[in-house]
Amino acid sequence: MHPALSVIFLTTLIGAGQGLFLALFTAQSYAAVDFVTIQNPQQFYAYGSGIALLLLIGGLLASFFHLGHPERAWRSVARWRTSWLSREVIALPAFMFFVFVYGVMHYFGWDPLVIKTEHPLQGQLSLYIGIIGTVLCFALFICTAMIYACLKFLQEWHSPLTVINYTLLGTASGFTLATAYSAMMAPELVTLFGTWATIITLTALVSRTASLLRNARIKHKSSLQTAIGVRHTNIQQKAMGLMGGSFNTREFFHGAKMGLFKSMKWIFLVLVFLVPVVLLATGMRSASIDILITAFVAQYLGLLAERWFFFAQAKHPQNLYYQTI
Amino acid sequence: MSDDNPYGKDPTGTFFNRVQSFEIGDYPNTELVHFPKSCLHCEEPPCVPVCPTGASYKREEDGIVLVDYDKCIGCKYCSWACPYGARELDEHQKVMKKCTLCVDRIYDEALPEAERKPACVLACPTNARLFGDVHDSESEVSVTIRESGGYQLMPEWGTQPANHYLPRRKTKIKIHEDELIRADNPLKKEGLKPKTVVDEATLDDVTSW
Numbered sequence: 001m002h003p004a005l006s007v008i009f010l011t012t013l014i015g016a017g018q019g020l021f022l023a024l025f026t027a028q029s030y031a032a033v034d035f036v037t038i039q040n041p042q043q044f045y046a047y048g049s050g051i052a053l054l055l056l057i058g059g060l061l062a063s064f065f066h067l068g069h070p071e072r073a074w075r076s077v078a079r080w081r082t083s084w085l086s087r088e089v090i091a092l093p094a095f096m097f098f099v100f101v102y103g104v105m106h107y108f109g110w111d112p113l114v115i116k117t118e119h120p121l122q123g124q125l126s127l128y129i130g131i132i133g134t135v136l137c138f139a140l141f142i143c144t145a146m147i148y149a150c151l152k153f154l155q156e157w158h159s160p161l162t163v164i165n166y167t168l169l170g171t172a173s174g175f176t177l178a179t180a181y182s183a184m185m186a187p188e189l190v191t192l193f194g195t196w197a198t199i200i201t202l203t204a205l206v207s208r209t210a211s212l213l214r215n216a217r218i219k220h221k222s223s224l225q226t227a228i229g230v231r232h233t234n235i236q237q238k239a240m241g242l243m244g245g246s247f248n249t250r251e252f253f254h255g256a257k258m259g260l261f262k263s264m265k266w267i268f269l270v271l272v273f274l275v276p277v278v279l280l281a282t283g284m285r286s287a288s289i290d291i292l293i294t295a296f297v298a299q300y301l302g303l304l305a306e307r308w309f310f311f312a313q314a315k316h317p318q319n320l321y322y323q324t325i
Numbered sequence: 326m327s328d329d330n331p332y333g334k335d336p337t338g339t340f341f342n343r344v345q346s347f348e349i350g351d352y353p354n355t356e357l358v359h360f361p362k363s364c365l366h367c368e369e370p371p372c373v374p375v376c377p378t379g380a381s382y383k384r385e386e387d388g389i390v391l392v393d394y395d396k397c398i399g400c401k402y403c404s405w406a407c408p409y410g411a412r413e414l415d416e417h418q419k420v421m422k423k424c425t426l427c428v429d430r431i432y433d434e435a436l437p438e439a440e441r442k443p444a445c446v447l448a449c450p451t452n453a454r455l456f457g458d459v460h461d462s463e464s465e466v467s468v469t470i471r472e473s474g475g476y477q478l479m480p481e482w483g484t485q486p487a488n489h490y491l492p493r494r495k496t497k498i499k500i501h502e503d504e505l506i507r508a509d510n511p512l513k514k515e516g517l518k519p520k521t522v523v524d525e526a527t528l529d530d531v532t533s534w
């Protein structure tokens with residue numbers, strides 16, 4: 001498939017935004033059971049939600065560049081019963097709304113107790129808004145990934161690993177960002193976020209490697225034989241019926257040189273996994289904001305490469321019809 | 326329908342139907358198959374449920390798969406979901422296009438009945454294309470699919486295309502080795518003929534009628 005920049009930015013930006021929100025909510029849950037104490041919780045949650053919201057808005061804007069008719073985008077909520085894309089279009093604004101409410105509540109300190117509990121932090125409304133946000137966040141991960149995983153003849157994508165990878169990679173980048181953010185805003189949380197960021201990044205390494213291994217030995221069900229229905233071992237295309245390219249040749253081929261395609265895999269493996277894990281470890285020890293920010297930037301750039309590779313690697317069966325000009 | 330640089334260097338555009346060519350076999354025993362390719366109006370179209378707007382739909386009454394150009398947002402998702410690459414985005418109108426089975430022709434009562442067929446079916450000079458109702462088991466297309474071994478493309482995906490392809494037809498005669506020598510040709514001396522016996526009595530001599 002041709003990796004479209006709009007979709008690459010959409011999925012990576014909202015992934016980081018979702019991960020950051022999950023990190024914030026993790027901190028709040030930890031605080032609610034006294035695992036951590038946050039000095040300045042109001043500001044910390046409010047600005048954090050603001051950054052998460054900005055990332056989500058960035059992703060949403062990027063997605064409009066993918067559409068031929070962005071002004072009709074509202075129509076895409078219509079088929080949520082059958083279409084994962086439609087479900088994503090619903091889940092994304094719903095999640096953004098709750099991130100917004102979560103941030104605003106903290107910013108203005110408007111956080112009434114809704115349930116009487118012994119611990120004051122366990123009954124606050126923001127905790128329950130956070131729970132809804134978390135559910136929507138995971139729903140959004142699933143919707144985004146299922147857009148790709150549900151297409152059964154794109155065999156590289158048609159696997160539960162796609163959903164697991166989208167969730168883990170998005171969460172990992174969000175937690176890395178949260179580590180850098182907490183170094184500035186709440187140093188007492190750096191170790192918590194940094195440790196989780198490392199654990200999630202390493203778990204993502206396992207699942208992404210699993211999908212790389214799976215895709216390396218994938219057997220494609222379609223062949224030229226089934227594509228044109230002639231049973232012969234030697235079939236060659238002699239003409240595709242057009243000479244100057246078409247939607248079919250532009251949308252479904254990545255068009256990159258084999259060398260670039262292969263190196264992209266190593267680039268993302270190094271940038272998404274190796275560099276951030278090393279930088280997180282050093283950054284946590286030295287509490288250096290710069291190192292932690294570099295860790296996030298490296299991981300995000302790596303995720304751009306990862307998404308590029310994810311698209312480029314998928315072989316659409318229609319390509320069988322477009323082998324020779 | 327976009328048609329850019331039709332006579333220029335890089336002609337490109339939106340097509341409903343493309344004719345491709347495939348060479349089959351090992352030299353010198355090769356043959357060239359010309360293969361027209363368009364939307365197959367699948368009975369289980371994977372392109373329809375994925376459309377977020379409902380712009381892609383399959384008509385209840387006749388099973389034709391269509392795109393509502395006024396609803397389409399050009400997200401291209403349906404084209405990813407068609408394993409045959411039958412859908413093409415119109416680069417200028419920015420909506421998804423594909424073969425409509427000439428839905429405006431086949432129901433046009435202003436046309437004589439014989440012409441209420443897709444343009445490609447009417448245009449084909451050798452009548453290679455047939456048009457009809459695949460659900461009516463006595464229709465010309467159903468009979469042909471049944472009797473002449475019509476098949477579907479990429480059956481592995483369960484899309485159940487309504488459009489079928491017919492196997493190539495070849496004219497063949499079988500010649501056995503011994504048929505290459507005409508043993509019964511009296512004019513050419515290809516084999517030994519029995520010698521005529523001159524000095525013995527003939528059948529006429531020994532029998533008395």
Ligand code: SF4
Nearest residue numbers: 364365367370372407
């Ligand atoms: S051929 Fe492709 S576009 Fe046409 S109905 Fe089947 S899946 Fe849809």
Ligand code: SF4
Nearest residue numbers: 376397398400401403
């Ligand atoms: S491109 Fe148009 S027809 Fe295709 S899925 Fe998107 S909205 Fe539906």
